[in-house]
Amino acid sequence: ERYSKGLIFVPQMLRSARAMQECTKLLKPFFQEGDVTSKGKVLIGTVNGDLHDIGMNLVAMMMEGAGFIVTSLGVNVSPEKFVQKTQEIEPDIVAMSALLSTTMPSMPRTIEALQKAGLRDKVKVMIGGAPVTKEYAQKIMADSYASDAGSAVAKAKKLLGVP
Numbered sequence: 001e002r003y004s005k006g007l008i009f010v011p012q013m014l015r016s017a018r019a020m021q022e023c024t025k026l027l028k029p030f031f032q033e034g035d036v037t038s039k040g041k042v043l044i045g046t047v048n049g050d051l052h053d054i055g056m057n058l059v060a061m062m063m064e065g066a067g068f069i070v071t072s073l074g075v076n077v078s079p080e081k082f083v084q085k086t087q088e089i090e091p092d093i094v095a096m097s098a099l100l101s102t103t104m105p106s107m108p109r110t111i112e113a114l115q116k117a118g119l120r121d122k123v124k125v126m127i128g129g130a131p132v133t134k135e136y137a138q139k140i141m142a143d144s145y146a147s148d149a150g151s152a153v154a155k156a157k158k159l160l161g162v163p
Helices: 010-033 054-065 079-089 106-116 134-139 149-160
Strands: 040-046 068-072 093-097 124-128 144-146
Touching (some): 054 068, 144 149
Parallel strands (some): 040 068, 124 144
C-alpha cells in the first residue's frame, strides 16, 4: 500500500519482502502443525528472452508471505517450461513477468501453449511487468493484470476467491 502511494520505493519494498520471507521460513513449521491452509499454488517466472527478476522475485516473496505456495521458474522461461511445470505441480495461478516490451509476445505464446496442452481451463493466468498493461492482458486473454507486487497479491486472492 505504501509502495502504491509512492511513500516507499523498490529497495525498501525488497528489504521488507525479504524480511517477510525469512519470517515465513520460521513460521512454516507452525503452519504445518495447525489448521492453516494454503491460499493456493502459484507458478511464477519471467518470460522467455527476459533476464530481469527483481519484480518477479518481489511478487513471489509477497505471495508467499500472504499464504500462497510459490514455485519460481526464474528468468528466461520458455512457454514449454511453463507448460511442463504446470503439468507437474498443478498450480492455481500461472504468473508471468516481463520487463522488456520485446519479450511481451512470449506471454500470449505461453497462454497458447497452455491451451494446446489442455491446461488453460485449469489455471488462472496473471501477468505483470513495467511495459504490461491491463489492456494488453485483456487482448491476450490473461485472467488478471497486476501493476505491482501488492496488487498482485490482492488480485491473486480475488482470482481464487480467498480472503
